[in-house]
Amino acid sequence: MDFDAIVVGGGHAGIEAGLALARLNYSTLFITQSLDTIGRLSCNPAVGGLSKGNIVREVDALGGEMARLIDGSMIQFRILNRSRGPAVQSPRAQADKNLYSKLAKMTLEKQDNLQLFQDTVVDILEDSTGHKCEGVVTERGRIFRSRVVVLTTGTFMEGRIFIGAFNQSSGRLGEPAAVGLGTALRQKGYTLGRLKTGTPARVKKSSLDFSQMEEQPGDELMQPFSFFREKSDRPQLSCHITYTNKKTHDIIRAHMHESPLYGGEIVGTGPRYCPSIEDKVVRFPDRERHQVFVEPEGLDTEEMYLNGISSSLPEIVQEEFLRTLPGLANLEIMRPGYAVEYDYIDPMQLLPSLESKRHEGLFMAGQTNGTSGYEEAAAQGLMAGINAAMKLQGKAPLVLSRAEAYTGVLIDDLVTLGTKEPYRMFTSRAEYRLSLRHDDADQRLFPYAEQLGLATEQMEDLFHKKKNGLEEIKELLRQRRVSGCYLRKHENLIPHEGKNCYMALKDPHVNLSHMDEAVPELENYPPAWLDHVELDVKYEGYVARQERQVARFKKMENILIPEGFDYSAAEGISMESREKMKTIQPRSVGQASRISGVRSSDIAVLTVLLNQGRNRSINNADK
């Protein structure tokens, strides 16, 4: 073997997979089409957002890199939805996209055990049985052998971009597609589909008139995404908001027939949650205007990103309608908006470890699996990297559950239900989202990083310092009482006189700032810890209410189905469900129950059969 592992693709998935494997001491070859595009933010220059910010922090807690990359390159930071739902609020940062990408490459270059190499993979190598992946073949005819391979091809596998009547084989504008691999995988029996996504135009900053737009500054306090970084100190830039109008919509309508989307050239399915401006105008004809965010792409670039108005209309049409927006009358387009269509692999062909069911040792992650978004890609990349390493160690894979991480929800949804449109995370996808806060991701997941060996000593110290700190704060709150003398300053405390501060804090009208006199020590703790405790206390009751459900959920997750379980002999299960279970190969009864169309009675029978197997083996052990 040339290497222990090969990672294909230098996007957000590939970065995490490569680093995890190398950090776990496996010699890893990192092949990507161009070393100059590693970690590129293909679409919007931002990382995080609702539920996505949680994912970034989960990646961080598990020893991944994404949080550190954005911490080192952010040019604006905000916590979203503070007012709406404290438990589902989430951080987002605007990124200096060139800096982000530069940091990513530097990190990879400095990593031991990781060899970077520029080439395009066109096929995978199989062993003589055809059931095991043993390496890759590249465009330039190189053959590399390894024990495991992680594929993260993003939007590049047989990618094609569209701008009006123009179309071209590309993964991103100006970057060639990775041609050949999709066909090779199809020939090896994989089911691949086509998906589509789009991006708006990039325009020149000095051609815009910001006085006609609303300014949207970042939060005053810039906070790091990484749990292992105490402060974030970066320059902050503002975004700006402008709106489309009737004129804009009229132009779009008049040219609709020139859109490759409506002309039928694009067959791939686009995301409903992130529609192009063409889609918005068609689907919501009554809306008088749509919001557009003008976002800086970096500190030292003139390029600005027009968020909310992605389009694949002809370039001149794009220019025409964009110029109708306040502040954009004289705009210069530097790069046009475009749509991209690409091959993705039906993720139901993967196990919950992200290993292929067809080829042992082959893992897949990122947009290749039908997702969209940097964060979704990174989380999968990290899990694929970790599980490829587990494979090399001969250990059981790490599968996060839906009750402990968005990452768990993401992968479970993909491998159990598949996807027909680019899959993006939403808080609504997580049944137990109150327990999946962004700020407690470390408490939920860092222990795994410690077990795996992805935690450094410095990380462990910080983690335990915080863990103890949180306990100290709670203890202080329990000990101190709300006494009469505080009530003058804080009327909200009146109903709680005599109670301890912990109980008083459960009142929605009371917050930690009201405790400044009762617990003056609070000011010695970092604000993030205080927020954390406040949410813990306020949501405790609600989280407890879910506990019964969670317990039931966990029980079903813990009834494991042995590998190679013979469904054809499970005659009590309906034919249709048996077929589905055979394809999905659920690892637990819980997962089986989420397969679409499987009925409760099938699950009942399955439980009985598994139980019988267990009884039998116990009996045999007795003998």
Add this chain to the structure above:
Amino acid sequence: MNHEIYDPDDMIAALATPWAESAIAVIRVSGAGSIEAVDALFSGSVKLAGAEARKLTLGVIRNPETEEALDEVMAVPFKSPVSYTGQDGLELYCHGSLPGLQKILNLLFQSGFRQASPGEFTFRAFVNGKMDLTRAEAVQEIISAKSGKAQSMALSRLSGAVESRINTMKSNALGIAAAFEIQLDYPEDEVETPETPMGELLQIKEGLTELIASYQVGRIYQEGVVVALAGRTNAGKSSLFNLFLKEDRSIVSDIHGTTRDFLESWISLSGIPVRLYDTAGLRKSDDPIEEEGIRRTRQVLKNSHVILYLLDGEAGLSEDDEAVLARADNKRVVVWNKADIASQPCPEGAVPVSAVSGKGFQELEKVLKDKIFHDSSTTQDGPVIDSLRQKNLLERALYGVDKVIEGIHNGLPVDILAMDLSEVLQALGEITGEVSSSDIMEQMFSKFCVGK
């Protein structure tokens, strides 16, 4: 969202005997802690937890809060593993009055028991190795047969009017859920905060309250449905009566006018308690005893909800029959009996049946059930719910709606409101079909224009 899963560990309860008025009814409970839980409601000579297993103990079931005595019962505790399910459990032998049974079941549900899903006791027996399974399909047969029956029962129980009411509430709740979720899935600056859906919530609350109240008024399950067999002499009324009862209760003979006084009996028609009457055949008679019988028959017919009017297929339609049929009566079901030896084809609209061979009987039962549910005489006051399970679910939904409304008043954040609302959707979903997170997203993307 959450697939209904058979959890073999919590405490379940269900009526083990048919849902009908009877001398004795059996309620079965199972699950760790179930004996202790019943002890809290039971006052007898000994504590059940300490009582000898599989022995009868006499006592009273009492609501510990109101102190109300519900029924005098015999309780038989079973100790794991020597029980049907292999778990700790109890059988309660109660008096078979339907309102009484309902009170006891309600009390159990308030005390930590959950309504057993169809086939669930059997399922537990299998899981705990109490049943020797040589072939796996046996499990499926039992479980799906039971749940299949229960499902079709549950479906037919839900009258069209109730179903559409619940579906309307469900889709309104789905709309509210979308308005909540959109705020949790998109930031303030991308999606405007939708208006607080207080009006919709109050509307759902009102609808739920009304339906729950209808349970107390309508409930054919509690009062039963009165069904009478009528027709001229020798049409086969008594034969059909016996067929419904599955026993030879009424005298059958080919002598006209065999039945003189009416007979009545409770039967269960897929769980619906039906008070069935056999009556004296209708004909002109000089016999004062028979005349009195016919007078009583008319009285019974007047008070019944449904009349099964039998035609004698062998003899064909008499003048009297023609006269009866000429008068419209929407509580009448016309039955073409003796179809096996009929002299002429079954008249349109009549249900052919043979009380002797049983042919056509299932179809007749079905027609009768439909009649019961769609007939205004049993459901006069508009949509009515008639199963305890539905009522419990509606109450759960109402509780959730109240929590949401209260939460809005208290200024709770949307993530909490959404959690309470999801319980509403789940409860309504259990009555008329599951709501999944993709349903909510569907709503979200069709109602709101989102996405940067």
